[in-house]
Amino acid sequence: MKLLAVTSCPNGIAHTYMAAQKLVKTAEESDMGIEVQVETQGSIGVENELTLEEIQSADGIILAVDKVVDMDRFHGKKVLQCSVADAIRKPEELFQRFVEGNVPVYETQKERHQDExxxxxxxxxxxxxxxxxxxxxxxxxxxxxxxxxxxxxxxxxxxxxxxxxxxxxxxxxxxxxxxxxxxxxxxxxxxxxxxxxxxxxxxxxxxxxxxxxxxxxxxxxxxxxxxxxxxxxxxxxxxxxxxxxxxxxxxxxxxxxxxxxxxxxxxxxxxxxxxxxxxxxxxxxxxxxxxxxxxxxxxxxxxxxxxxxxxxxxxxxxxxxxxxxxxxxxxxxxxxxxxxxxxxxxxxxxxxxxxxxxxxxxxxxxxxxxxxxxxxxxxxxxxxxxxxxxxxxxxxxxxxxxxxxxxxxxxxxxxxxxxxxxxxxxxxxxxxxxxxxxxxxxxxxxxxxxxxxxxxxxxxxxxxxxx
Amino acid sequence: MKLSDLLTEDLMVLELEGANREEVMEELLNRLDATQALSDRETFKKDLYDREKHGSTGIGSGIAIPHGKSDGVKEPRVAFGRKKSGVNWDSLDGEPANLIFMIAVPKEKAGDDHLRILQALSRMLIDDDFRTNLLAADSKEEVTELIIAV
Structure with a gap:
């Protein structure tokens, strides 16, 4: 299963990157067969930005964010929203929810143009x-x-x-x-x-x-x-x-x-x-x-x-x-x-x-x-x-x-x-x-x-x- | 720039005296202030506590990272304190914190070298071995050895 994640915290100095590291590491070590790729939105700016192709082909998205991030691009995908702390503390639980299929599909309010x-x-x-x-x-x-x-x-x-x-x-x-x-x-x-x-x-x-x-x-x-x-x-x-x-x-x-x-x-x-x-x-x-x-x-x-x-x-x-x-x-x-x-x-x-x-x-x-x-x-x-x-x-x-x-x-x-x-x-x-x-x-x-x-x-x- | 440039040995306290979060914060603040890295100790302190109010920086596994991007900071620095018996930090997992990294970042600073170093440190802290080795280190030299890779 291929998951994508976005991590972001208010200061963007430490938690953003800890959460990212924790998600990747947990996925590597677990036997759930999960692969995670993380975009970090920290004080350095956006790094490893997810491309539209990656989003299209992903099985789900974890949004471990404590501030507002652009969600429009995840329209129609399974999106699990949680706090940065959740990603650091209990990444296994987050993964488990995807494995069980217990994640809602996110739909934007705005009408999206399919050309995107x-x-x-x-x-x-x-x-x-x-x-x-x-x-x-x-x-x-x-x-x-x-x-x-x-x-x-x-x-x-x-x-x-x-x-x-x-x-x-x-x-x-x-x-x-x-x-x-x-x-x-x-x-x-x-x-x-x-x-x-x-x-x-x-x-x-x-x-x-x-x-x-x-x-x-x-x-x-x-x-x-x-x-x-x-x-x-x-x-x-x-x-x-x-x-x-x-x-x-x-x-x-x-x-x-x-x-x-x-x-x-x-x-x-x-x-x-x-x-x-x-x-x-x-x-x-x-x-x-x-x-x-x-x-x-x-x-x-x-x-x-x-x-x-x-x-x-x-x-x-x-x-x-x-x-x-x-x-x-x-x-x-x-x-x-x-x-x-x-x-x-x-x-x-x-x-x-x-x-x-x-x-x-x-x-x-x-x-x-x-x-x-x-x-x-x-x-x-x-x-x-x-x-x-x-x-x-x-x-x-x-x-x-x-x-x-x-x-x-x-x-x-x-x-x-x-x-x-x-x-x-x-x-x-x-x-x-x-x-x-x-x-x-x-x-x-x-x-x-x-x-x-x-x-x-x-x-x-x-x-x-x-x- | 390397982490060992930001976290010098005069910023390390291998056995903290403080018994609670406030006292530990003071101890590490004093260290930072002594290096002339702070322009306004009180402003930085206030920003640190504002961040804690937002949600404890005790991220679990015995680690706390009080941090602030503050006008009270002149130069980026990291202070490191260790308390083997632990100190209550309202951590996410309820466990006391043993390893405390106080991170001071100036609000305005050209370049992002220091941010990249802090990013690398944050990532390292997720590593169990890194934490175990930090807890086991017998001297400041040993701690420097451990962080020189960052």
Missing amino acids: GKKNTGQNVFYRSLMNGVSFMIPFVVIGGLLIALSLGIGGEPTAKGMVVPKDSIWNSIFLVGKASFTFMVPILAGYIAVSIADRPGLAPGIIGGYIAATGSFYGSEAGAGFIGGIIAGFLAGYIAKWIKSIRVPKMIQPIMPILVIPLITSVVVAILFIFVLGAPIASLMNGLTGFLESMQGTSKILLALILGAMIAFDMGGPVNKVAFLFGAAMIGEGQTFIMGALAVSICIPPLGMGLATLLAKRKYGESEQEAGKAALAMSLVGITEGAIPFAAGDPLRVIPSIMVGSMTGSMIAMLSGVTDHVPHGGPIVALVQAVGNVPMFFVAILVGSLVTAFMVNALKKPVVNE
Whole structure:
């Protein structure tokens, strides 16, 4: 039987290591056939940290701790909690309980994302934080996406300004509720990234930072920094809050640290960083990209299609996406509807491709991701690129390249076959409202691009390890 | 750095005079204070007792390790006291303590050499032979011999 243990005491000078030694020694000397590996959390820091693979393969965990340790990683394992003294005094009894099967299975309160299993220690903190943010964000994306899809699909009308839901219709209210849900998306992502780093004091600064990141008017930019800005805000807020937490303060101030001092200072610092340091480059990036696209006019159409496809998929509603979209919308006025044609295809490929990917390889996606995948399919029909954000935010390095390549493929096919669109909106819905020229190739382009995304991301992703 | 650098012979008391925990604590505190390792004897003493309140450091098998990470400590040191007849330490196994290691650790100190040594000592104390040999040692030189390996 293979057991793991964590030992930790308040001072971390002596008992932590005695308990560790005692457990190992007792296991060696006993004839119970038990092998023990111990992680010590003492004054030197964490040593012999247990890896996720070791935890997966262990028969049980002994937590001989007199202070709070992170237990989330032991979800679903048999966990015996006791004091450090118990491990020193009666290790045999502890082992005996495992032999008898008299140990309860530990379950975390928090919803754990199954993706966690595949991480190695190096990526641990980064991915765990991202996944924490994503898991809380998904409901907002799903609610917002489906309500907007529904209201646009049934109550929307094509206009020169895009798909619009008439103000006096009931669908307008539903549309606004969906938009409200979308408003929370980036702040919640940022907030819970920060929580996973700094615990509760990170929540408010993360949410506020995320809101600022997503709201370009704070820093004189036409568009916010999107979910990528939200991720940056979340990590900033988390690490700043964590750092302030680590400062030793007089006892008198301690009680107000987590509710007042840490959130307040962190929020102000994150806001200042975003408004004055990060905001200006975002605004100038948009101006630069707009100028760049204008200069591309009249050069190679294929190159333009590739660039637009890549931009649409890159940040899904962020500044880069916005620049491409606004450029396409402006070109409709000049009669160049083929640009919006390519964009309309690119726009729906990220959610459609990711939705297909979850259907094609279920074991590579956790439960909540599979749900997000179904919602993404619905969102793709009405051109809500944001449907793919949960996937991109959770695993940016694999997902973003895949959706970019998919959108570039679709964009190029559309451009080469002369697909046009005279309503500034994307996805199959624009074909439905008769805004598209060359409808068959419009769908071919969408389908090919989405399949490229789906196969590419599934080739890159590893299966989720079952817990 | 080795344990014998922290636990020098002037910090060893092979036959403690104190009859109870308080008296033994005083005896070992005096030794530590005499080496100039403490900056504030009373602060360190208070931290030691705070730790004891948290749960006795009598870990059983005749061993007690009163210890503190304290602002009252300048340099890491270990004092060692022995009382063959034993002294009541509210130990986990109810047995009196014969071997008492008083561990003084400064709150702020660069590097973790001293912590590693204390870690090694803690692990050694689990070893039955090590304890038996400590109890049987006839001189401070012999004790030094035993701990030089740590």
